[in-house]
Amino acid sequence: MSDTQGKTITCKAAVAWEAGKDLTIEDVEVGVPRAHEVRIQIYYTGVCHTDAYTLSGKDPEGAFPIVLGHEGAGIVESIGEECKECKFCKSGKTNLCGKIRTTQGKGVMPDGTSRFKCKGKDLLHFMGTSTFSQYTVVADISVVAITDKAPMDRTCLLGCGITTGYGAAVITAGNGGVEKGSNVAIFGAGCVGLSVIQGAVKNGCAKIIVVDVNNSKKAWAEKFGATDFVNPTELKEGETIQSRLVDMTDGGCDYTFDCTGNVHVMRSALEACHKGWGESIIIGVAAAGQEISTRPFQLVTGRRWKGCAFGGVKGRTQLPDLVDDYMTGKLKVDEFITHRQNLGGINQAFQDMKAGDCIRAEHLGSLLRPSKLLDKRHAVQQNREDGADLPQLEDESINDIVKVQTDCGFHAISDGEYRRHMFWGTFFPTLNGMREITGPDPAIFREYVPDIAAFLEEEKVPGETVVCEGKISHTGKSSYVGQYEYLKTITSKERHGEIKMTLAAPNWYHLRYKEGKAYPKEVYSNDEEYFADIAEAYRTELKILYDAGLRNVQVDDPNLAYFCSEKMIEGWQKDSANTRTIEGLFDAYIAFYNECFKRPDDMHLGIHLCRGNFVNSRHFSEGGYDRIAKKLFTDLDVSTYYLEYDTSRAGGFEPLKELPRNKNVILGVITSKFPKLEDKEEMKQRIYKAAEFVASGTGESKEEALQRLGVSPQCGFASHEDGNLLSYDDMVKKLQLVRQIADEVWSGQP
Ligand SMILES: NC(=O)C1=CN([C@@H]2O[C@H](COP(=O)(O)OP(=O)(O)OC[C@H]3O[C@@H](n4cnc5c(N)ncnc54)[C@H](O)[C@@H]3O)[C@@H](O)[C@H]2O)C=CC1
Numbered sequence: 001m002s003d004t005q006g007k008t009i010t011c012k013a014a015v016a017w018e019a020g021k022d023l024t025i026e027d028v029e030v031g032v033p034r035a036h037e038v039r040i041q042i043y044y045t046g047v048c049h050t051d052a053y054t055l056s057g058k059d060p061e062g063a064f065p066i067v068l069g070h071e072g073a074g075i076v077e078s079i080g081e082e083c084k085e086c087k088f089c090k091s092g093k094t095n096l097c098g099k100i101r102t103t104q105g106k107g108v109m110p111d112g113t114s115r116f117k118c119k120g121k122d123l124l125h126f127m128g129t130s131t132f133s134q135y136t137v138v139a140d141i142s143v144v145a146i147t148d149k150a151p152m153d154r155t156c157l158l159g160c161g162i163t164t165g166y167g168a169a170v171i172t173a174g175n176g177g178v179e180k181g182s183n184v185a186i187f188g189a190g191c192v193g194l195s196v197i198q199g200a201v202k203n204g205c206a207k208i209i210v211v212d213v214n215n216s217k218k219a220w221a222e223k224f225g226a227t228d229f230v231n232p233t234e235l236k237e238g239e240t241i242q243s244r245l246v247d248m249t250d251g252g253c254d255y256t257f258d259c260t261g262n263v264h265v266m267r268s269a270l271e272a273c274h275k276g277w278g279e280s281i282i283i284g285v286a287a288a289g290q291e292i293s294t295r296p297f298q299l300v301t302g303r304r305w306k307g308c309a310f311g312g313v314k315g316r317t318q319l320p321d322l323v324d325d326y327m328t329g330k331l332k333v334d335e336f337i338t339h340r341q342n343l344g345g346i347n348q349a350f351q352d353m354k355a356g357d358c359i360r361a362e363h364l365g366s367l368l369r370p371s372k373l374l375d376k377r378h379a380v381q382q383n384r385e386d387g388a389d390l391p392q393l394e395d396e397s398i399n400d401i402v403k404v405q406t407d408c409g410f411h412a413i414s415d416g417e418y419r420r421h422m423f424w425g426t427f428f429p430t431l432n433g434m435r436e437i438t439g440p441d442p443a444i445f446r447e448y449v450p451d452i453a454a455f456l457e458e459e460k461v462p463g464e465t466v467v468c469e470g471k472i473s474h475t476g477k478s479s480y481v482g483q484y485e486y487l488k489t490i491t492s493k494e495r496h497g498e499i500k501m502t503l504a505a506p507n508w509y510h511l512r513y514k515e516g517k518a519y520p521k522e523v524y525s526n527d528e529e530y531f532a533d534i535a536e537a538y539r540t541e542l543k544i545l546y547d548a549g550l551r552n553v554q555v556d557d558p559n560l561a562y563f564c565s566e567k568m569i570e571g572w573q574k575d576s577a578n579t580r581t582i583e584g585l586f587d588a589y590i591a592f593y594n595e596c597f598k599r600p601d602d603m604h605l606g607i608h609l610c611r612g613n614f615v616n617s618r619h620f621s622e623g624g625y626d627r628i629a630k631k632l633f634t635d636l637d638v639s640t641y642y643l644e645y646d647t648s649r650a651g652g653f654e655p656l657k658e659l660p661r662n663k664n665v666i667l668g669v670i671t672s673k674f675p676k677l678e679d680k681e682e683m684k685q686r687i688y689k690a691a692e693f694v695a696s697g698t699g700e701s702k703e704e705a706l707q708r709l710g711v712s713p714q715c716g717f718a719s720h721e722d723g724n725l726l727s728y729d730d731m732v733k734k735l736q737l738v739r740q741i742a743d744e745v746w747s748g749q750p
């Protein structure tokens with residue numbers, strides 16, 4: 001036993017102080033286990049809709065403050081002193097043990113007290129488990145020992161959702177499970193419904209029909225073994241879901257399962273059962289106050305309604321068998337792991353669960369403008385037209401490009417950056433203290449910074465740039481938010497959280513300028529002061545965007561990719577004016593980024609590392625991620641990296657070994673620079689290869705690593721409004737190819 005035995009442990013836990021509010025990570029005291037109790041060090045926990053239900057305040061038993069969580073796996077740290085004794089357990093008829101249920105429902109241990117304390121207050125326990133804590137105390141009968149060969153990051157998921165669905169099919173339904181040859185219908189293909197499918201497949205059901213309002217669940221359902229899929233919102237006129245299922249099964253299903261928690265669905269599920277013997281199992285948790293109803297005649301004529309908690313599985317005796325099924329490949333568990341978070345990311349985990357999906361097919365934001373829009377913008381820029389009708393044309397063109405994206409099946413919709421001239425938009429020039437200038441003095445630029453070098457090769461400097469002339473601050477008025485607001489008006493409310501906005505890189509007007517030229521010395525005495533004001537401006541901008549509803553941000557940063565370029569590094573080292581080493585500058589930029597992008601947990605942040613994407617499909621820099629990967633992936637506080645991988649310019653996949661378990665990479669294997677369509681199979685093989693490298697770095701399986709990858713074009717199609725060397729149709733074909741690849745690699749996922 002550990003040396004903490006007999007002592008209170010102080011550890012981190014996610015505390016729900018009140019209903020409807022985010023959890024906060026607190027230091028909590030976890031008391032010594034008493035008689036018939038066990039203290040466990042929790043290594044992994046799942047997040048379940050029932051946690052969200054209780055947190056929402058709708059659970060009649062929900063009380064606060066509480067430590068939620070009930071899908072946990074860990075190691076026993078210490079035990080108090082050692083049921084076949086309660087009426088329920090003695091009956092052999094149910095898994096609902098009565099011994100501790102009353103106190104458990106009140107959020108306390110069987111002796112009526114709590115083992116959690118925080119800020120001098122007792123915290124309540126949840127479902128007798130409270131797994132959102134590094135340590136927890138549970139009653140001895142609430143814990144089951146399983147083989148230490150089973151990985152805990154998977155077995156925690158057997159704590160509820162998977163076991164519930166699987167158990168409902170193989171234990172609760174009928175007399176000990178659905179019979180071979182039965183026809184079953186499963187309403188709702190989330191974790192629970194998909195697990196019902198697994199049970200139905202195991203027992204040899206004939207028809208396994210999945211009913212879900214979300215068409216993206218069809219591929220998921222098929223992957224788990226469903227034979228049919230019906231979307232109840234796409235029925236023929238006059239048809240109900242009951243009548244469709246009755247028709248499909250020659251009179252009705254032998255078994256139906258509600259895995260939605262919707263009481264109307266529960267009714268349909270019952271009424272879709274076969275007269276005389278059909279049985280409907282309620283699994284979903286309905287909101288407080290809701291009741292089920294049907295015509296009593298449905299029951300009179302032999303249909304039966306039943307329900308189950310935890311699938312009817314007796315945790316202490318039957319769970320080890322499920323673990324064995326998983327270990328021997330009979331029960332799918334890995335496939336359910338779509339996201340990982342550490343304890344600090346728990347609110348994000350709730351958001352991810354509610355969003356239901358993770359985005360696999362992406363693009364980088366900028367899309368080719370239609371020629372009518374481009375012509376108009378040129379006419380306005382050259383003062384040939386006054387531009388009064390430009391906003392209207394922008395709106396129309398955005399409506400069209402949003403339709404293209406939704407038709408292609410993209411979720412992270414952008415406005416194509418149609419209101420911007422360059423990919424970074426108008427953030428910097430609109431800050432107090434910054435000014436856009438044309439025809440800048442070439443002497444201010446670092447001539448070895450790749451985009452500057454490219455312009456100088458053509459004996460030009462950038463036509464315009466933004467310089468700092470005074471103390472920088474945000475005006476309080478965002479130049480990006482209008483772009484998001486417009487997208488909201490043309491997309492459904494459920495999609496507003498997926499809309500993606502691209503933002504300028506905070507270091508953009510720093511790296512290009514020679515030492516001492518990025519800001520006047522009288523205003524800032526060093527980089528850190530300058531960075532601090534820009535960071536404050538970014539935080540203000542993010543708050544405005546967040547308050548408007550934006551939850552998906554992508555930063556476009558060529559500068560960080562320049563740190564992969566030998567030429568740039570050589571230039572930096574030869575420049576005697578530089579006061580930092582190149583490594584020191586990279587570190588400073590990472591710290592700068594982390595200050596700029598301090599954000600709420602439910603705002604997703606990704607970063608695109610770009611090697612240049614200018615008119616005529618021009619790139620600026622070359623070099624693999626090897627030299628920056630460790631710091632980039634570990635120290636930079638972003639969730640997703642959009643990485644170029646279309647040519648050997650970006651090097652190999654080896655650096656992906658450095659990707660930690662809580663981060664994602666979108667592989668830009670499709671070029672946005674040229675029209676030739678990539679070979680789909682070859683691209684899929686590249687993705688699988690990338691997954692091998694990710695897996696080899698963390699020790700995950702390749703399948704798990706795949707769940708942190710996605711696919712996209714390598715860059716935008718029009719970082720400069722004039723766009724790359726391909727046609728609008730070529731671009732659409734590329735987007736369709738990205739979608740097809742994603743569908744084949746991650747079937748059913750967005
Ligand atoms: N009884 C028990 O022991 C347990 C119950 N639950 C409950 O089971 C339910 C399902 O959990 P998850 O699978 O994790 O949820 P989920 O949200 O991942 O999946 C629900 C699925 O139902 C679909 N759906 C929603 N409305 C629908 C409708 N009207 N018709 C058809 N499909 C519809 C959704 O598109 C989604 O695919 C929840 O209510 C949860 O609280 C979860 C674990 C244990």
Ligand SMILES: N[C@@H](CCC(=O)N[C@@H](CSC=O)C(=O)NCC(=O)O)C(=O)O
Pocket residue numbers: 048050051059060061062096101160285309310
């Ligand atoms: N407390 C709620 C009901 C919550 C609930 O239904 N819990 C189920 C399992 S759902 C798991 O994710 C459960 O354990 N039921 C058995 C029990 O004895 O609680 C309410 O009062 O509505």
